[in-house]
Amino acid sequence: MTTVTSEIAQAPRAAQMARFARLRRLEQWRYVLLLLPALVFLIAFYGYPVAAMLTRSFSEPGWGLQNFEPLLQARSALDAFGLSIPMNAYIRVFGITLQIALIVTVFTLLLGYPVAYALSSVSPARANLLMILVLIPFWTSILVRSYAWMVLLGQEGIINQALIATGVLAAPMQLLNTRLAVYTGMIHILLPFMILPLYAVMRGIDRNLLRAAGNLGAAPSAVFLRIFLPLSLPGVAAGCLLVFILGLGFYITPALLGGQRDVMISMLIQQQISQLNWGFGAALALVLLLMALAIYLLFTRLLGVERVFGSARA
Amino acid sequence: MTDMDQATYAVSGAIGSLGARVIFDRIEKRYGSVVAVDDVSLDISPGEFITLLGPSGSGKTTTLMMLAGFEIPTAGEIYVDEDPIAAVPPYRRNIGMVFQNYALFPHMTVGENIAFPLQMRKMSKAEITRQSGEVLDLVGLPGYEGRYPRQLSGGQQQRVAVARALVFNPRVLLMDEPLGALDKQLREHLQLEIKALHEQLGVTIIYVTHDQEEALVMSDRIAVMNNGRIEQCGRPTELYDEPSTRFVATFIGESNFIDAVVERLDGTAVCVEAPGLGELRAPMRSGLTAGAPVMLTVRPEKIVAVGDENGMAADMNVVTGTVDDVVFVGEMRRYVVVLPGAQRLVLKAQNRRGVQGFARGDPIRVCWNVDDCRIV
Ligand SMILES: Nc1ncnc2c1ncn2[C@@H]1O[C@H](COP(=O)(O)OP(=O)(O)OP(=O)(O)O)[C@@H](O)[C@H]1O
Numbered sequence: 109m110t111t112v113t114s115e116i117a118q119a120p121r122a123a124q125m126a127r128f129a130r131l132r133r134l135e136q137w138r139y140v141l142l143l144l145p146a147l148v149f150l151i152a153f154y155g156y157p158v159a160a161m162l163t164r165s166f167s168e169p170g171w172g173l174q175n176f177e178p179l180l181q182a183r184s185a186l187d188a189f190g191l192s193i194p195m196n197a198y199i200r201v202f203g204i205t206l207q208i209a210l211i212v213t214v215f216t217l218l219l220g221y222p223v224a225y226a227l228s229s230v231s232p233a234r235a236n237l238l239m240i241l242v243l244i245p246f247w248t249s250i251l252v253r254s255y256a257w258m259v260l261l262g263q264e265g266i267i268n269q270a271l272i273a274t275g276v277l278a279a280p281m282q283l284l285n286t287r288l289a290v291y292t293g294m295i296h297i298l299l300p301f302m303i304l305p306l307y308a309v310m311r312g313i314d315r316n317l318l319r320a321a322g323n324l325g326a327a328p329s330a331v332f333l334r335i336f337l338p339l340s341l342p343g344v345a346a347g348c349l350l351v352f353i354l355g356l357g358f359y360i361t362p363a364l365l366g367g368q369r370d371v372m373i374s375m376l377i378q379q380q381i382s383q384l385n386w387g388f389g390a391a392l393a394l395v396l397l398l399m400a401l402a403i404y405l406l407f408t409r410l411l412g413v414e415r416v417f418g419s420a421r422a
Numbered sequence: 423m424t425d426m427d428q429a430t431y432a433v434s435g436a437i438g439s440l441g442a443r444v445i446f447d448r449i450e451k452r453y454g455s456v457v458a459v460d461d462v463s464l465d466i467s468p469g470e471f472i473t474l475l476g477p478s479g480s481g482k483t484t485t486l487m488m489l490a491g492f493e494i495p496t497a498g499e500i501y502v503d504e505d506p507i508a509a510v511p512p513y514r515r516n517i518g519m520v521f522q523n524y525a526l527f528p529h530m531t532v533g534e535n536i537a538f539p540l541q542m543r544k545m546s547k548a549e550i551t552r553q554s555g556e557v558l559d560l561v562g563l564p565g566y567e568g569r570y571p572r573q574l575s576g577g578q579q580q581r582v583a584v585a586r587a588l589v590f591n592p593r594v595l596l597m598d599e600p601l602g603a604l605d606k607q608l609r610e611h612l613q614l615e616i617k618a619l620h621e622q623l624g625v626t627i628i629y630v631t632h633d634q635e636e637a638l639v640m641s642d643r644i645a646v647m648n649n650g651r652i653e654q655c656g657r658p659t660e661l662y663d664e665p666s667t668r669f670v671a672t673f674i675g676e677s678n679f680i681d682a683v684v685e686r687l688d689g690t691a692v693c694v695e696a697p698g699l700g701e702l703r704a705p706m707r708s709g710l711t712a713g714a715p716v717m718l719t720v721r722p723e724k725i726v727a728v729g730d731e732n733g734m735a736a737d738m739n740v741v742t743g744t745v746d747d748v749v750f751v752g753e754m755r756r757y758v759v760v761l762p763g764a765q766r767l768v769l770k771a772q773n774r775r776g777v778q779g780f781a782r783g784d785p786i787r788v789c790w791n792v793d794d795c796r797i798v
Pocket residue numbers: 453456457458459476477478479480481482483484485632
């Protein structure tokens with residue numbers, strides 16, 4: 109011990125600083141090493157294919173921007189989807205996609221907020237138990253769950269049968285292959301993605317703040333509006349962002365549950381690729397990616413990244 | 423409180439009010455099988471500064487929470503100014519509270535935090551601004567309205583919490599270990615400030631701490647809690663000089679304990695027989711019978727070392743032993759003495775010219791006044 113300290117004491121200051129700097133660099137490299145395996149995997153099997161795919165939007169069938177031209181035309185028909193309307197059908201599909209994602213986000217928020225609130229109010233042990241219920245849907249694939257909705261919503265489905273049996277309806281109602289079915293299925297699948305970030309933030313809210321507000325004269329409604337709600341906003345932002353961006357890319361659920369006119373971009377991309385229109389499919393994918401990025405940046409710019417992904421205590 | 427004092431308040435502003443009387447009447451709080459607060463009765467006078475002192479888990483916070491309305495007693499009733507408050511929801515109780523970690527709203531500025539209770543009382547903007555400014559002056563933070571709590575030091579946050587709890591003129595102020603998170607120097611400074619504030623405002627303060635020194639310095643009265651019960655309640659000097667239980671004697675200050683058996687009661691004193699030490703005497707206490715095992719307790723600073731036999735008064739207990747350890751603590755020396763029968767005694771002797779010093783292994787003769795010890 110003494111020899112070490114005397115050595116350091118004798119070493120010139122500059123050499124000491126260099127040594128500390130080296131130690132710090134080593135420290136940083138440790139974290140890089142921890143990241144390395146996942147990073148290599150992602151770059152090799154995700155980053156490269158995505159980049160290659162997106163490059164095709166400029167390179168197939170020939171180099172240039174011709175793949176983006178259909179998006180800029182005043183009108184173009186997409187007869188395959190029955191969308192021969194007097195406006196650019198591609199833009200229209202982007203519009204439908206945004207609308208569906210937005211409505212799904214709003215409804216998952218309305219449904220998820222009370223659930224997360226309840227989860228965050230009970231004891232942690234009970235919350236863990238209830239959380240399993242929230243997460244059970246994750247144990248089955250999206251495909252199976254979408255088929256399940258088909259069983260429920262079909263002409264011969266349980267809902268129609270029940271309504272006819274009880275005399276509410278005389279003939280089966282069109283439930284499947286409607287926009288409503290798309291919303292229902294997507295809300296069902298995306299709800300946990302709203303609840304989880306909401307719950308995480310709400311758990312972090314110090315209950316003493318709510319007591320303090322009550323002590324200072326706030327009735328329960330004022331405690332919620334003035335204290336709890338503002339402190340839970342980072343969770344609202346994170347949940348909405350997650351659900352909205354996931355919703356933008358939905359494919360199976362709208363394809364199975366939606367009607368002819370409920371076309372989302374990912375379905376369009378799938379259609380182009382299956383017709384071997386790699387270039388145009390890639391162009392659509394690039395636009396979708398840019399849209400998601402733009403929305404992400406808008407959110408974080410408006411709210412601040414640390415508020416979206418930080419805790420309420422910060 | 424005199425008319426004179428009230429006149430000064432009128433001039434200095436609207437902050438400050440006469441304290442309320444608070445009565446805990448046989449309060450009990452159970453959580454399942456855990457009894458957090460057990461048969462607590464307290465009568466707190468208007469304007470009193472009373473401290474609940476006790477170790478962790480002794481029920482101090484639970485007691486405060488029941489008064490604030492966040493916990494409901496399983497038995498008993500609490501009265502504020504003669505009115506039972508069981509049916510009053512927390513937000514109508516008008517009781518100020520400083521939480522252990524201050525519980526300042528992180529998304530509001532200091533000004534907004536302090537305005538909050540006034541907004542809840544539907545006060546006008548002008549009135550709120552005036553009163554906020556005044557209370558910030560009072561706690562020594564003028565001009566801090568625009569800062570967020572996270573931009574303040576611990577001591578400043580504590581002051582804001584006090585300001586927020588006082589701004590709506592509560593007649594009772596509860597403080598749950600308000601200085602627990604601060605360093606020693608700042609604590610001592612703020613102890614005096616809170617004390618001064620109390621004297622200036624006249625509000626009833628119920629203060630919680632597990633720091634006995636803090637309790638002794640600040641309180642008019644201290645209620646010592648242990649396992650949910652009040653072991654003893656009294657003025658600081660009473661608790662220190664006349665502890666009624668072993669727990670109180672250990673928890674407040676340092677104490678020696680000598681195992682003994684009651685020999686006889688002679689009207690004004692109890693004579694006990696301690697193994698190896700012979701007969702010792704203590705002030706009379708009720709509920710004792712001859713032959714009962716007891717403990718005699720005496721404070722280290724009440725014991726003095728004496729030479730041989732010189733002027734030994736009759737009202738003194740005298741024992742002899744051997745010095746086992748000497749520790750120099752600045753203004754005094756602390757001796758550990760081993761007595762016959764292997765009992766130990768700690769005593770403190772002032773470092774003064776003329777006071778004889780002892781070394782380890784020296785034989786020593788010590789005595790203390792009969793009135794300075796207790797049977798517990
Ligand atoms: N919500 C609760 N559920 C079950 N037991 C509780 C609850 N709140 C408090 N207790 C128990 O009641 C007892 C008293 O707790 P309390 O918080 O009043 O102690 P305290 O004196 O304030 O302690 P500290 O100094 O650590 O703050 C403890 O044994 C505690 O475990």
